Amino acid sequence: MVDPEILFGVSGSVPSCGFSVLPTPLHLLPVLTDLYGTRLWCKRDDMTGFAFGGNKSRKLDYLIRDAMERGCDSIVTFGSVQSNWCRIASAAAAVKGLDAYLILSGSEPVVPGGNLLLDRLVGASVEFTESEKESEILDLCSRQIEKLRNDGGNPYFMAVGGSDNIGSTGYIKAMGEIISYGNERGVDFSRIFVASGSAGTQAGLVAGKLISGWQGDITGVSVARQAVEQREKVSAIAAALLRFHNYEFAREEVEKAVIVDDNYLGAGYRVNTPECEEAVTRFARSEGVFLDYVYTGKAAAALLDYSARGAFAREEDTLFIHTGGAIQLFE
Numbered sequence: 001m002v003d004p005e006i007l008f009g010v011s012g013s014v015p016s017c018g019f020s021v022l023p024t025p026l027h028l029l030p031v032l033t034d035l036y037g038t039r040l041w042c043k044r045d046d047m048t049g050f051a052f053g054g055n056k057s058r059k060l061d062y063l064i065r066d067a068m069e070r071g072c073d074s075i076v077t078f079g080s081v082q083s084n085w086c087r088i089a090s091a092a093a094a095v096k097g098l099d100a101y102l103i104l105s106g107s108e109p110v111v112p113g114g115n116l117l118l119d120r121l122v123g124a125s126v127e128f129t130e131s132e133k134e135s136e137i138l139d140l141c142s143r144q145i146e147k148l149r150n151d152g153g154n155p156y157f158m159a160v161g162g163s164d165n166i167g168s169t170g171y172i173k174a175m176g177e178i179i180s181y182g183n184e185r186g187v188d189f190s191r192i193f194v195a196s197g198s199a200g201t202q203a204g205l206v207a208g209k210l211i212s213g214w215q216g217d218i219t220g221v222s223v224a225r226q227a228v229e230q231r232e233k234v235s236a237i238a239a240a241l242l243r244f245h246n247y248e249f250a251r252e253e254v255e256k257a258v259i260v261d262d263n264y265l266g267a268g269y270r271v272n273t274p275e276c277e278e279a280v281t282r283f284a285r286s287e288g289v290f291l292d293y294v295y296t297g298k299a300a301a302a303l304l305d306y307s308a309r310g311a312f313a314r315e316e317d318t319l320f321i322h323t324g325g326a327i328q329l330f331e
């Protein structure tokens with residue numbers, strides 16, 4: 001039996017604000033299990049209990065604490081106008097008395113809805129840019145940081161999605177929760193399906209797998225780029241994360257643990273697909289679980305397609321991680 005304690009030790013070595021209410025619930029998806037004839041489970045990281053929940057709150061537990069320990073008085077970060085990341089980051093900053101400066105790509109809507117409404121509710125300062133180019137957006141972040149410094153402030157920059165060593169540590173802990181649940185209930189999860197974007201969520205899970213020796217597969221369903229590029233991104237973050245926690249793994253070993261499927265990406269990031277639409281509808285009507293059309297809907301499309309194609313045995317236990325994002329439905 002794999003021991004999850006090592007993962008709680010590793011994640012516990014990084015100070016946390018503890019915003020997230022953990023462990024998140026994990027349950028069988030009974031209707032989908034009956035429908036597809038294979039056991040499908042869901043870990044409810046949409047229910048992390050902070051700022052409407054989602055995978056980013058696990059990362060911000062650590063990142064905001066890091067900002068505070070460095071004596072910072074504000075955060076600067078970026079995302080799309082409907083960024084889940086920016087919503088939770090600005091709420092976490094507000095709770096700890098830090099100002100939040102967001103650079104959002106996309107045009108300013110006449111009536112703000114969804115995540116943008118919540119960014120404003122928690123008092124974030126928002127700047128819009130029509131640019132989607134990361135280099136240009138990073139330039140805008142640098143300018144904001146310089147301005148704050150010139151005014152005597154001490155800003156903390158956060159990489160998009162919080163996918164760095166500090167933030168991704170949150171998913172080492174999540175891997176511990178999954179192993180712990182399996183051990184306590186006698187459930188042997190053989191696969192995990194999760195949406196993979198800025199890559200820190202999958203990288204944290206992969207690091208957790210390697211550190212603990214858990215034998216299952218972790219499939220990241222790419223929501224933003226081709227598999228080769230996404231695999232490289234996840235591997236790089238996982239390798240750095242392992243080093244950060246003083247674990248030495250050969251690059252090939254890390255790469256072997258990184259499985260990425262881009263068959264559900266469609267035309268690209270934030271572009272819906274019929275399979276995603278169908279998966280969101282099916283989860284809502286079968287299980288009363290609301291997904292979104294950017295991240296979890298695409299990951300669920302993969303899960304349901306693999307299930308329909310008989311990729312999982314009847315007695316297999318497959319875990320879908322619901323990483324949040326349903327606020328997008330109110331965009």
Ligand SMILES: Cc1ncc(COP(=O)(O)O)c(C=O)c1O
Pocket residue numbers: 054055084085161163195196197198199200201202295296323324325326
């Ligand atoms: C709801 C949701 N799920 C999944 C992801 C992807 O997580 P990561 O960026 O860590 O790959 C995101 C990222 O923004 C998200 O908002």
